[in-house]
Amino acid sequence: MASFKVLAALAIVTKAAGAASTSNGSLAITSWGAPRLDVFGVAPDNTIWHKYEAGTGFGWEPGNGLFENMNATAFENPVATSWGNNRLDHVHIGRKSAAFHKYWDGFQWARIPFVRRYAGSTPGEYSERLEGEFSSGLAVNSWGVDRFDIVGRSTNMTFLHKAWTGTDYYPAVDKWEDLGGNFSSGPATVSWGPGRLDILGVSAESGSMLHKF
Ligand SMILES: *[C@@H]1O[C@H](CO)[C@@H](O)[C@H](O)[C@H]1NC(C)=O
Numbered sequence: 001m002a003s004f005k006v007l008a009a010l011a012i013v014t015k016a017a018g019a020a021s022t023s024n025g026s027l028a029i030t031s032w033g034a035p036r037l038d039v040f041g042v043a044p045d046n047t048i049w050h051k052y053e054a055g056t057g058f059g060w061e062p063g064n065g066l067f068e069n070m071n072a073t074a075f076e077n078p079v080a081t082s083w084g085n086n087r088l089d090h091v092h093i094g095r096k097s098a099a100f101h102k103y104w105d106g107f108q109w110a111r112i113p114f115v116r117r118y119a120g121s122t123p124g125e126y127s128e129r130l131e132g133e134f135s136s137g138l139a140v141n142s143w144g145v146d147r148f149d150i151v152g153r154s155t156n157m158t159f160l161h162k163a164w165t166g167t168d169y170y171p172a173v174d175k176w177e178d179l180g181g182n183f184s185s186g187p188a189t190v191s192w193g194p195g196r197l198d199i200l201g202v203s204a205e206s207g208s209m210l211h212k213f
């Protein structure tokens with residue numbers, strides 16, 4: 001592996017451009033396929049930013065010291081996943097500790113249907129409101145086209161799960177499946193292939209690492 005390089009001097013960028021930085025150590029990175037990279041983070045004012053590299057040598061976009069404003073407010077680390085070429089699914093915790101979703105449809109950050117739309121205080125802020133009430137950041141993962149799974153920790157320390165199944169959400173856009181447990185950590189998730197989701201968390205009672213799939 002090559003050594004670390006400065007991708008953006010975030011603290012300096014914040015002062016210079018007022019655009020973006022990362023507070024509380026939150027950065028998330030995903031890829032929809034070689035050689036694309038997408039990075040998300042949170043600015044000191046809790047707005048979410050995005051930056052991408054189309055391929056090694058192409059340079060990061062938007063340019064030096066600039067960030068795309070996602071027009072969304074995060075109260076926990078924003079994360080993202082991709083189910084394939086030119087698709088990004090981004091989720092974060094926003095107002096009232098609920099979950100919110102925004103996706104890149106191949107051409108633009110999609111306009112969310114009005115019934116599900118949540119217009120925040122930032123102009124242009126359109127995120128799909130997925131409800132729930134969380135006490136941790138979310139984990140999001142895709143095992144294939146038209147599928148992604150979101151897991152987060154509820155206010156009573158259980159893990160909650162919701163999936164996009166291609167035509168709708170399971171169990172519903174405003175409902176979450178309670179997976180139980182009593183966790184001192186947020187969830188970590190991964191999938192090795194279609195139909196499989198592995199979830200990890202730290203037990204609040206024993207400190208043990210718990211695993212479910
Ligand atoms: C970061 O921490 C500060 C101070 O604890 C808090 O006010 C802010 O909401 C946090 N931001 C995020 C994105 O977690």
Ligand SMILES: *[C@@H]1O[C@H](CO)[C@@H](O)[C@H](O)[C@H]1NC(C)=O
Nearest residue numbers: 068069070071109123124125
């Ligand atoms: C943010 O809002 C501005 C102004 O409405 C809009 O031009 C821009 O496309 C939006 N960005 C995203 C990522 O939604």
Ligand SMILES: *[C@@H]1O[C@H](CO)[C@@H](O)[C@H](O)[C@H]1NC(C)=O
Nearest residue numbers: 133154155156157158160178
């Ligand atoms: C924990 O919270 C979830 C959702 O926030 C709820 O569905 C569940 O019934 C709660 N469990 C208990 C034991 O209160």
Ligand SMILES: *[C@@H]1O[C@H](CO)[C@@H](O)[C@H](O)[C@H]1NC(C)=O
Nearest residue numbers: 156157182183203204205206
């Ligand atoms: C979860 O674990 C904590 C720490 O051991 C404990 O105080 C709490 O009562 C537990 N919650 C439940 C619902 O068992």
